[in-house]
Amino acid sequence: MGKIYNWAILGAGSIAQKFASDLKLLQNANLYAVGSRSTKRAKEFASRFGIEKAYGSYEELVRDKKIDIVYIATYHVQHYPNTILCLNNGKAVLCEKPVAMNKDQCSAMLETAREKKLFFMEALWTSFIxxxxxxxxxxxxxxxxxxxxxxxxxxxxxxxxxxxxxxxxxxxxxxxxxxxxxxxxxxxxxxxxxxxxxxxxxxxxxxxxxxxxxxxxxxxxxxxxxxxxxxxxxxxxxxxxxxxxxxxxxxxxxxxxxxxxxxxxxxxxxxxxxxxxFGYQYEAEEVMICIEKGFKESPVFGWQKSLNLISTLDSIRAKCGIRYPGEVESL
Ligand SMILES: NC(=O)c1ccc[n+]([C@@H]2O[C@H](COP(=O)([O-])OP(=O)(O)OC[C@H]3O[C@@H](n4cnc5c(N)ncnc54)[C@H](OP(=O)(O)O)[C@@H]3O)[C@@H](O)[C@H]2O)c1
CATH class of the missing domain: 3.30.360.10 (Dihydrodipicolinate Reductase; domain 2)
Structure with a gap:
């Protein structure tokens, strides 16, 4: 067997639980750490899924040098700052959909992944089922x-x-x-x-x-x-x-x-x-296959697809006036 990858989950919410359960189906994935804004929630999550490390903040989690890949399972509005935090700390990232609130955020995330030479993928899991x-x-x-x-x-x-x-x-x-x-x-x-x-x-x-x-x-x-x-x-x-x-x-x-x-x-x-x-194991498997091959993006659901998707969502929002606090200017 090849390398065993140490995974971490950021945000101990609902989708994080399903992902944690599916990760157990993959022999080369070790669910090693979980990070939550609450130490109590992190510890509960860790004990439920047999996770070695439970961190009470996202900042603490990303400082752990043993983590290879972070799965970001927080709210849409946090995908951008959380991804940047992980990439700046040398972690490969699988980030929940929508990858960001808009194209500008997505472009900045991809630029950071490119600069840091790290793998990044939007968790568009349907692509892989x-x-x-x-x-x-x-x-x-x-x-x-x-x-x-x-x-x-x-x-x-x-x-x-x-x-x-x-x-x-x-x-x-x-x-x-x-x-x-x-x-x-x-x-x-x-x-x-x-x-x-x-x-x-x-x-x-x-x-x-x-x-x-x-x-x-x-x-x-x-x-x-x-x-x-x-x-x-x-x-x-x-x-x-x-x-x-x-x-x-x-x-x-x-x-x-x-x-x-x-x-x-x-x-x-x-x-x-x-x-x-649940079907989340296929996207996780894709991440490890890509990293093993030295790829920074997936040939199945790559960066351009994320950009096309978020740009289309931006245009749909512009057509029907869907706005969010603090980002009106960027649409
Ligand atoms: N792929 C799929 O099938 C699928 C399905 C459902 C959702 N999703 C996506 O996954 C993301 C999370 O959805 P979810 O249903 O898992 O949500 P959720 O159960 O409410 O959990 C989201 C987590 O975000 C963290 N968080 C960070 N800042 C927060 C804040 N200010 N207020 C509240 N929570 C905050 C919390 O983790 P801590 O408090 O532990 O830090 C919370 O547990 C969304 O972007 C959604 O689109 C994907």
């Missing part, structure tokens, strides 16, 4: 011909808490950045960065976008119809319509799910995937 890979493979094999239309949504009824991260603008709340990012990612993966965008948002009492509808026009006349919501449930499916049939990534398409190939002629084919864990 077997159901999504199957969808890619089917498209590449020409199973549905040329793509004409893309349809995707991500909707769920979130617990309403004005102060919580989903409804609080100060914490980067709203549907687009939290879950709308997935349908936008899907469209960009299959049709590239858009040439034109139309978008509308519906705002709630706390002034965050509770729902968002998006139309994209890509090269070769490919069109995308996308929407997201944190106030109503939805199908959460992704469908590619081609000249010779359709591919549907079934509910909930962004997590390990099933895929249906629905050709215009011939029998439909159903693909099921019964893999262990």
């Amino acid at each position: 077997p159901s999504f890979r199957k969808c890619k493979e089917l498209v590449d094999s020409g199973a549905i011909g040329k793509i004409l239309l893309i349809e995707s949504d991500f909707c769920f009824k979130a617990y309403y808490d004005k102060e919580g991260r989903l409804f609080n603008p100060k914490l980067g709340g709203g549907s687009l950045l939290d879950i709308g990012i997935y349908p936008v990612f899907f469209a960009l993966e299959f049709a590239g960065a858009p040439l034109a965008i139309e978008a509308f948002a519906a705002y709630g009492e706390t002034k965050v976008d509770e729902s968002c509808s998006i139309l994209l026009k890509h090269t070769n006349d490919i069109l995308s119809v996308l929407f997201c919501s944190i106030v109503t449930s939805g199908r959460t499916e992704a469908i590619l319509h081609g000249t010779r049939g359709r591919i549907r990534v079934n509910r909930e398409w962004h997590i390990p799910s099933s895929v249906d190939l629905l050709p215009e002629s011939g029998k439909p084919v159903h693909y099921d995937f019964n893999e262990p864990g």
Whole structure:
């Protein structure tokens, strides 16, 4: 076996727990440290997942020379400062989505990774899960011909808490950045960065976008119809319509799910995937494979993809007026 990588998790919240559990599935990953703003929370998290080091601050964590890779699992608004902190302390970074609040922040993060010669990747985990890979493979094999239309949504009824991260603008709340990012990612993966965008948002009492509808026009006349919501449930499916049939990534398409190939002629084919864990192990595996090869970015979900994604989100926000405190100028 090759090198065993010492991982650290920054922010002991909800997604951090799922990631910690999946990391245990990888033989060359050692979940070595956790950092929280609270020592108590760090210790509880560490004891739950058998982690050697529990740090009561992010600054303390990054000073630990034994850490190879930090997984950043804090709120959107902290991804930028937390990533810079880690990179400046010599750590490779896997940072939760959205990678930043806007393109300017993302560019600065990538510039720092480049300067420090360190690996950096946005945790766009869907890129690496077997159901999504199957969808890619089917498209590449020409199973549905040329793509004409893309349809995707991500909707769920979130617990309403004005102060919580989903409804609080100060914490980067709203549907687009939290879950709308997935349908936008899907469209960009299959049709590239858009040439034109139309978008509308519906705002709630706390002034965050509770729902968002998006139309994209890509090269070769490919069109995308996308929407997201944190106030109503939805199908959460992704469908590619081609000249010779359709591919549907079934509910909930962004997590390990099933895929249906629905050709215009011939029998439909159903693909099921019964893999262990939540599905976060695949992105973690990618990070270690890349570092092993000396890569600074992933050939599957690299820096340009993060830039295209956040730039598209910026443009959608500009179209429908989604603003966050303190960053109006940068849009
Ligand atoms: N990939 C996925 O499937 C997926 C799923 C859900 C969420 N996410 C992403 O992961 C990130 C975290 O989401 P989550 O659902 O895990 O959130 P969460 O459970 O609320 O946890 C986020 C953590 O951020 C830290 N934090 C730092 N500053 C904070 C502040 N001022 N107020 C509150 N917490 C603060 C806290 O860690 P400490 O207090 O321990 O320091 C908190 O536990 C988001 O960016 C989200 O988009 C990804």
